[in-house]
Amino acid sequence: MIDILIIGAGPSGLCAAKTFLQHNPNSKIVILDSHSTVGGVWSKERLYPTLRTNNLYPTMDFSDFPMKDAGIGRPGHHITGEEMHAYLTAYAQHFDLMKKIQFNTRAVRVQQGPTNDGWKVEIQGPADLISTVTIPTTLLETKKLVMATGILGVPSMPSLSGSSTFDVPLLHSSALGPQYQSVLQNPNINRVAVLGGSKSAYDTVYLAATTGHKVDWIIRKSGRSPSWVFPSHTKIGPFKAWREKLVNRRISTFFSPCVLPDRSGNQISWIREFLHTNNIGKAVTKKFWEIMHEDTIKDCRYRSDSKSKGKGDDERGDFSVLEPPHSPFWYGTSSGTLNYEQDFKALVTSGQVTVHREDISHISPHTIHFSDNAGAITVDALICATGYSAKPPIDFFPRELHFQLGIPTSTDSLTEEQKVAWDEYDKRADGIIGERFPQLVSPPWSTTDNNTNPSPPSTKIDTKYTPWRLHRGIAPPGLTAAGNNSLVFLSMHSSVTNIPRIELQWSIAPFALRAFLPAFLPEFAQKRQGKQGNLRTKPAGASLTTRLQIQPVHQSSKTRRYFNDGVRFDPLWDMEDIILI
Known part of the structure; x- marks a missing residue:
C-alpha cells in the first residue's frame, strides 16, 4: 500500500512530492x-526550438531552489523550453525525487477503495505520447491520491469533415515536440495551416x-476572437512597467x-x-x-497609425485582424506575451503569414474549404492549436462519484436532482456577483451570441462537460465535507505564475487530517452571502455553504474570463486570488 500516489511529474507533482516528504520523510x-522525463509540458519530448515561457526570468522558479542556484536562465529574458526542462530536472535531483518517479506510465482509471478510504489506480506502461497500442493494466493501491495532471491533459481536436482523406499531416499543437522533425523539418512540407486564435496558435x-514555411492562419469568425x-513591458505614463509584475501590486x-x-485589513x-x-x-x-486597453493596443501595434506603427512594418498583411474586440479585462489568463526573438508583426505584414477569419466547412486531399463559399486553400499540413478539452485525463469510476468530487463530467450523467441543485447555486452565485461587481452582469457582448451565431459542427468546441467545482481549487467538496481527506487536485486552473507551493500548504492540512473546510466556510458564507450564509440545508454531496463558496468563484470566472476557459475552470488572474486562496 502506497502512502501518497502523485499522478504527474510536472512542476506541481514534483513540488508536491518534495513538500510531502519534508512533512513526513x-x-x-x-x-x-506518461513521459520519459520530468517536466510535464516541459518534458524533453514535448519541447520544440522556439518554445519559451510567457514569464520572464526568474518568476517561474521555486523559492527554495532558485534558478540561479541551478545556473539556469538570464535576467530579463524569457526562459526557453530547454532551460525549463533542465531546471525541473535539477529540482528533482536536488530533492532526491528521481527514485520516486515511475516514467512511461499512464494512469487510466481511478476508483475508491472498498471502504471508501483510499484509492485504486489502474496504470498502463510503458506508454508514449502518440501510442495507440492497447497495453495491459496493473493496479496500485494508495491511501492518499494527488492529481497533478493540470488542465492540459486532453487535447481538444476539432472534428473536421473529410479528415480521413486529407492525405497530409493533421495534428494538435501539443504534438509539436514529438512530431517536429517529421512535419516542420520535412522538405516536402512547404505550406502549413494553423487553426486557432490563442497563444498556442x-x-x-x-x-x-x-x-521557412508559408503559413495560413485560420481563426474562426464564429469563435471568440484572437487572444491578447x-x-x-508597457508604458504607464512616464514609467516602463513589467506587465507580469502589475498583478503583484496591491x-x-x-x-x-x-x-x-x-x-x-480594515x-x-x-x-x-x-x-x-x-x-x-x-x-x-x-x-x-x-x-x-488603449495602451495595450499601442504596445501590440495592431493599428497602422503613426503611434502604433513600428520601424520596418510592411503593409502587405493586415495586422489589425488580430486585434481582440474587447478589453484585456475580459480575457484573464488566456492572454499571453510576445516572447519571440523575431518581430511577430513583421511575419504577418510581410505576407509570410496570411490570416483567414473564416470557418472551415470541410477538408479534402491537401485542401481546406471555407464556409459560405469563402474559397479554399491548398496546404501540406494542418496544425490545430485548439486548446484542451474539459474532459479529465483520467477516468474516475463510477461516474456517479464525479458529482462528489467536483470534477468535469458529462452533463447526461447528472441526476435531475443534481442539475436542479447546481442551477439553484448558479442563480444565487450570479446574484451575489451582480451585487458586488455589477459590471460583470453587463458584459460588452450579447449573451445570446452562441445561439444566434453558433459554431459550425465541424469546428464546434466540446462543451458537454460540467466545469471544475473544487473547494479552493484543490479539494473535492463532497468528500471533504464528509470528512474524507484522501484526495487533492493541483494546478486545476490557469495561472500567470507558479503557485503550487501555496496550494500545497492547503493540501497538507487535509492530508494530515486537520480541519480544512470548517474554519473558513462560515466566515466566507457570512461575508459573501449575508443571510444566505446561515442556511444549512444539504444537497447531495456537500453542505450548502460549501457550494455557495464554490459557485461565486466559478461564476465570476465564467463571466469575467469569458474569452478564455473561465466557463470550465477558475483562472487565477489577480494576484490576490493567489495570495488569499
Missing part, C-alpha cells in the same frame, strides 16, 4: 508520469514561419473583481468595494481599464 511516495504560427498577446488588484475573502479592504460599487469608484475603474 518516512512516507512511501510514488510519482507516475501564435506559438505555432511563429514556429512554422521561422522554419502583448509585449512583456493597488492593481483592487481594479479587478475578486470574490474570494478580502484579508487586506484600513484598505474598503478600496475594492468603493471601486466596484460606488459611482465615482466605478468611473475610476472604467477609466483605468480604458487606459490599459
Whole structure:
C-alpha cells in the first residue's frame, strides 16, 4: 500500500512530492508520469526550438531552489523550453525525487477503495505520447491520491469533415515536440495551416514561419476572437512597467473583481468595494481599464497609425485582424506575451503569414474549404492549436462519484436532482456577483451570441462537460465535507505564475487530517452571502455553504474570463486570488 500516489511529474507533482516528504520523510511516495522525463509540458519530448515561457526570468522558479542556484536562465529574458526542462530536472535531483518517479506510465482509471478510504489506480506502461497500442493494466493501491495532471491533459481536436482523406499531416499543437522533425523539418512540407486564435496558435504560427514555411492562419469568425498577446513591458505614463509584475501590486488588484475573502485589513479592504460599487469608484475603474486597453493596443501595434506603427512594418498583411474586440479585462489568463526573438508583426505584414477569419466547412486531399463559399486553400499540413478539452485525463469510476468530487463530467450523467441543485447555486452565485461587481452582469457582448451565431459542427468546441467545482481549487467538496481527506487536485486552473507551493500548504492540512473546510466556510458564507450564509440545508454531496463558496468563484470566472476557459475552470488572474486562496 502506497502512502501518497502523485499522478504527474510536472512542476506541481514534483513540488508536491518534495513538500510531502519534508512533512513526513518516512512516507512511501510514488510519482507516475506518461513521459520519459520530468517536466510535464516541459518534458524533453514535448519541447520544440522556439518554445519559451510567457514569464520572464526568474518568476517561474521555486523559492527554495532558485534558478540561479541551478545556473539556469538570464535576467530579463524569457526562459526557453530547454532551460525549463533542465531546471525541473535539477529540482528533482536536488530533492532526491528521481527514485520516486515511475516514467512511461499512464494512469487510466481511478476508483475508491472498498471502504471508501483510499484509492485504486489502474496504470498502463510503458506508454508514449502518440501510442495507440492497447497495453495491459496493473493496479496500485494508495491511501492518499494527488492529481497533478493540470488542465492540459486532453487535447481538444476539432472534428473536421473529410479528415480521413486529407492525405497530409493533421495534428494538435501539443504534438509539436514529438512530431517536429517529421512535419516542420520535412522538405516536402512547404505550406502549413494553423487553426486557432490563442497563444498556442501564435506559438505555432511563429514556429512554422521561422522554419521557412508559408503559413495560413485560420481563426474562426464564429469563435471568440484572437487572444491578447502583448509585449512583456508597457508604458504607464512616464514609467516602463513589467506587465507580469502589475498583478503583484496591491493597488492593481483592487481594479479587478475578486470574490474570494478580502484579508487586506480594515484600513484598505474598503478600496475594492468603493471601486466596484460606488459611482465615482466605478468611473475610476472604467477609466483605468480604458487606459490599459488603449495602451495595450499601442504596445501590440495592431493599428497602422503613426503611434502604433513600428520601424520596418510592411503593409502587405493586415495586422489589425488580430486585434481582440474587447478589453484585456475580459480575457484573464488566456492572454499571453510576445516572447519571440523575431518581430511577430513583421511575419504577418510581410505576407509570410496570411490570416483567414473564416470557418472551415470541410477538408479534402491537401485542401481546406471555407464556409459560405469563402474559397479554399491548398496546404501540406494542418496544425490545430485548439486548446484542451474539459474532459479529465483520467477516468474516475463510477461516474456517479464525479458529482462528489467536483470534477468535469458529462452533463447526461447528472441526476435531475443534481442539475436542479447546481442551477439553484448558479442563480444565487450570479446574484451575489451582480451585487458586488455589477459590471460583470453587463458584459460588452450579447449573451445570446452562441445561439444566434453558433459554431459550425465541424469546428464546434466540446462543451458537454460540467466545469471544475473544487473547494479552493484543490479539494473535492463532497468528500471533504464528509470528512474524507484522501484526495487533492493541483494546478486545476490557469495561472500567470507558479503557485503550487501555496496550494500545497492547503493540501497538507487535509492530508494530515486537520480541519480544512470548517474554519473558513462560515466566515466566507457570512461575508459573501449575508443571510444566505446561515442556511444549512444539504444537497447531495456537500453542505450548502460549501457550494455557495464554490459557485461565486466559478461564476465570476465564467463571466469575467469569458474569452478564455473561465466557463470550465477558475483562472487565477489577480494576484490576490493567489495570495488569499
